[in-house]
Amino acid sequence: MGQWGGYLQLILDGALVTIKLTLMGSALALVMAFLAGLGRLSHFAALRWLATTYIEFFRGTSIFVQLFWAYFVLPLLGLSLTPLQAGVLALGLNVGAYGAEVVRGAVKSIGKEQYEACIALNFNRWQSLRHIILPQAVVLMLPTFGNNAIELLKASSVVSLISLADMTFQAQVVRAQTGSTLVPFLTILILYFAMASVISFAIRGLERYMTRGLDGVRT
Amino acid sequence: MAPANAAPTIEINGISKSFGSFKVLDELSFKVAPREKLALIGPSGSGKTTILRILMTLEGIDSGDILIEGDNLYRMPANGGLRPANEQHLHKMRTKIGMVFQLFNLFPHKSVIDNVTLAPMLTKGVRQAEAERHAMELLEMVGLADKAKAMPAQLSGGQKQRVAIARALALSPKIMLFDEVTSALDPELVEEVLNVLWRLCAETDMTMLLVTHEMGFAHDFADRILFFDRGRIVEEGKPEEIFRHPKQERTQTFLKKIIAAGHRV
Numbered sequence: 001m002g003q004w005g006g007y008l009q010l011i012l013d014g015a016l017v018t019i020k021l022t023l024m025g026s027a028l029a030l031v032m033a034f035l036a037g038l039g040r041l042s043h044f045a046a047l048r049w050l051a052t053t054y055i056e057f058f059r060g061t062s063i064f065v066q067l068f069w070a071y072f073v074l075p076l077l078g079l080s081l082t083p084l085q086a087g088v089l090a091l092g093l094n095v096g097a098y099g100a101e102v103v104r105g106a107v108k109s110i111g112k113e114q115y116e117a118c119i120a121l122n123f124n125r126w127q128s129l130r131h132i133i134l135p136q137a138v139v140l141m142l143p144t145f146g147n148n149a150i151e152l153l154k155a156s157s158v159v160s161l162i163s164l165a166d167m168t169f170q171a172q173v174v175r176a177q178t179g180s181t182l183v184p185f186l187t188i189l190i191l192y193f194a195m196a197s198v199i200s201f202a203i204r205g206l207e208r209y210m211t212r213g214l215d216g217v218r219t
Numbered sequence: 220m221a222p223a224n225a226a227p228t229i230e231i232n233g234i235s236k237s238f239g240s241f242k243v244l245d246e247l248s249f250k251v252a253p254r255e256k257l258a259l260i261g262p263s264g265s266g267k268t269t270i271l272r273i274l275m276t277l278e279g280i281d282s283g284d285i286l287i288e289g290d291n292l293y294r295m296p297a298n299g300g301l302r303p304a305n306e307q308h309l310h311k312m313r314t315k316i317g318m319v320f321q322l323f324n325l326f327p328h329k330s331v332i333d334n335v336t337l338a339p340m341l342t343k344g345v346r347q348a349e350a351e352r353h354a355m356e357l358l359e360m361v362g363l364a365d366k367a368k369a370m371p372a373q374l375s376g377g378q379k380q381r382v383a384i385a386r387a388l389a390l391s392p393k394i395m396l397f398d399e400v401t402s403a404l405d406p407e408l409v410e411e412v413l414n415v416l417w418r419l420c421a422e423t424d425m426t427m428l429l430v431t432h433e434m435g436f437a438h439d440f441a442d443r444i445l446f447f448d449r450g451r452i453v454e455e456g457k458p459e460e461i462f463r464h465p466k467q468e469r470t471q472t473f474l475k476k477i478i479a480a481g482h483r484v
Contacts, residue, residue, distance in 0.1 A: 117324035120275050121338035121390065122313040124306070131337060135328050213370035214327055 004183070007174045011184060014170030015191050021087050021156040021166060022195070026149050028092025029099050033145075036096065037103025038129075051100065058097035063155055066090045071162045083164035087156065095152045102144045106137040139210045146203035150196045167191060226289065228253045228394060228426045229274070234283030236269060236450075243269045245450040246283070251394075251426055258437035258458075259430045261447030262473060267430045271396040274428070275318045276309050287315055287394070314342075317392035321399040323379040325371040325386070331358065332367040335386045342390070350389070357385040360422075361415050377408030381415055388419075395419075397429045401436075409433070416440065434477055438462050446470050 032054075039051030058066065071086035081089065110133050118128035160169035167188050174184040227250040236244040243266045251257055259267040272278045274285070276292070285292040294301040295308040304312070326334050335354035339345040345353075358364045361381035371379055380400055387395060397416070401409040413436050420427065420440060431437050437444060437458065444461040446454045446469075454467045465471045 113320065113322055113324040114326070116275075116277050117320070117326070119277055119313070120318040120320075120324075120387070122310060122342045123338070124310065127341050131341065132326055139328075213330075214372060 003178075007178065007184070008187070010170045010174060011167060011187055011191070014165055014167035014188075015195075017084070017165055018153070018156055018167040018191075019195065021084070021091065021159060021164075022149070022153045024084075024088045025091035025095065025152050025156065028088060029095040029148065029152060030145075032093060032096025033099025033103050036100035037107070040100065040104050041107060054093075055097045055100050058094050063090060063094045064158055064161070066094055067158055067162060083159065083162050086162060087159035087164055087166075091152055091156060091159075094155070095148050098151075099145065099148050102141050102148070103137070106140040107133060109140060110136050139207065139214075142203055142207045142210070146199060149199045149203070153195055153199065154192065225253050227251060227286075228255070228288055229428075230286040231270075232284045232286070234273070234280045234285060236266075236273065236278065236280050243450050244273075244280075247451065248283075249445065249452060249455070251428065254424045254426055256420060256427045256440055256442045257429065258441035258444050259428065259447060260432075260434065260437055260444060260473075261453075264449075265447040266450040267445075267447045268398055271318065271398045271428060271430055274394070275316060275396055276313060287312055314390070315392055316394045316396065317387035317390055318396040318398065319380070319383050319387050319400050321402050323371075323376075323383045323403075325379055325383055327371050329371075330367070331363065331369050331371065331374070331382050334371070334382060335389050338386065339389050354385070354389060357388050358382075360418065361385045362411070375408060376404045377411045380404065380412045384412075384415055384419070392425065394426045394428070397427065397431070399430050399432065401431070401433055432477075434462065434474070446473070448473070 036051040036054050039047045040055070042048050042051070067086060067090040070081060070090045071083065074081060074086075107129075114132055114136070115128065118132050123132070156166060157168035159166050160172065163169070165173075171184040171188045175181050178184075229251040231247060231249050233246045233248050234244055235242065235246055243264075247266070247270070259270065261267050269278060273280055274287075274292070280293060284294070290312065291301065291304075292309075292312050293304050295304045326337070329337065332351060332354050335357060336345075336347065336350035339350045339353065340347060355364060355367065358367055361384055363378060363381055363385070366374060366378065366382075371382070374382065384400075400416075401412050404412065413433070416429075416436075417440070419425070429437065429440065439458075441458055444456060444458050445452050446461060446465075446467075448469050454461060454465060454470045461470065462474065465474060
């Protein structure tokens with residue numbers, strides 16, 4: 001048991017890296033999703049073009065390739081990143097591109113009558129977006145954002161390929177050292193599932209919190 | 220009603236508007252005097268709602284001019300001439316105009332009082348305490364002070380519409396546009412909204428334009444009636460002239476149909 005205890009510790013260290021990657025990657029993805037999603041709805045053609053290019057590029061190329069660019073190619077251009085930084089950058093930009101379409105779809109689904117009420121009350125575009133459209137749209141984005149965050153969690157295992165010691169990387173180490181595949185991979189299976197469940201519950205809780213009162217039931 | 224020689228609050232000069240190949244408004248002109256209560260009636264598709272939407276800048280115009288208290292709504296002075304209004308000009312012009320919609324258009328994620336206070340706080344820089352004090356007065360007037368903390372989804376249609384009226388009043392516009400404000404309500408809820416309009420009519424000196432199918436209310440409420448058909452004014456006059464002695468055949472047919480449908484005149 002003492003031996004397995006040490007290996008478990010290794011995997012838990014890896015789990016910490018995975019959690020860090022997921023949190024930081026999701027934060028970057030969220031920022032990118034709003035920037036690019038709102039950029040695509042902008043009145044300025046240049047912003048729309050920029051946002052569309054970003055979205056199509058990061059959706060259209062593999063995260064594996066993006067990660068290798070971030071870690072191995074950027075240094076050639078004078079920008080050296082640590083494995084964690086490269087991982088967060090690749091994951092955040094990749095998932096942010098999917099999130100941008102979620103933001104755009106949700107904003108566009110808010111009824112015309114809400115925009116018209118904003119004009120009749122003389123709000124400017126930013127005020128309408130900030131106080132009326134986005135608060136309603138965010139509720140619609142949440143379920144898909146939950147999906148995206150879980151996707152990001154699972155995709156984070158790709159960083160093991162640039163030798164970042166995340167959970168999957170550590171499981172490989174344990175497997176190599178013990179010859180057992182079942183124990184380390186069953187452990188990380190359970191851990192990934194537990195982390196994904198935390199994301200699911202958190203999003204559902206947030207959704208309940210944000211929709212209170214909207215359905216006419218006083219809570 | 221103001222004396223006939225007062226400068227008009229609204230002056231519409233030969234405006235036209237098409238949606239695709241459908242001409243909604245055809246070289247339309249009329250004036251509205253300060254404090255006048257004007258009812259716009261006519262069959263669906265006759266262009267009466269479009270006029271309100273154009274005055275609220277929700278739709279543009281293809282040609283013609285609209286003056287609000289002498290200022291051109293869709294054109295602004297530049298280099299001695301006029302050019303199309305920019306957002307800043309429209310923003311300034313909109314401070315004079317408020318609108319209440321057929322489907323209320325309340326903000327579902329904001330409580331009743333927040334619906335009312337938001338616009339004064341954002342667009343006029345009114346402090347929250349002052350905005351709330353004013354909002355409570357307005358909610359009192361529409362009989363909903365006890366619902367201040369409720370969410371819109373908890374209200375009946377009639378209550379929602381009364382909140383929407385309070386919300387529009389919170390900006391103290393000089394001109395109020397009412398677009399079929401009772402059409403989406405159950406019959407038993409129409410009365411409570413019309414009562415609020417009566418109070419407004421009696422207690423404020425706003426200029427009011429009302430698009431309605433409630434002929435009885437239009438008759439009692441309005442100083443003047445405009446009867447529209449196919450984007451033109453077919454007939455206009457005092458309520459008793461229009462409803463008792465319509466001159467145009469088109470008006471007579473329309474009123475007969477409305478009465479046959481069970482509306483009181």
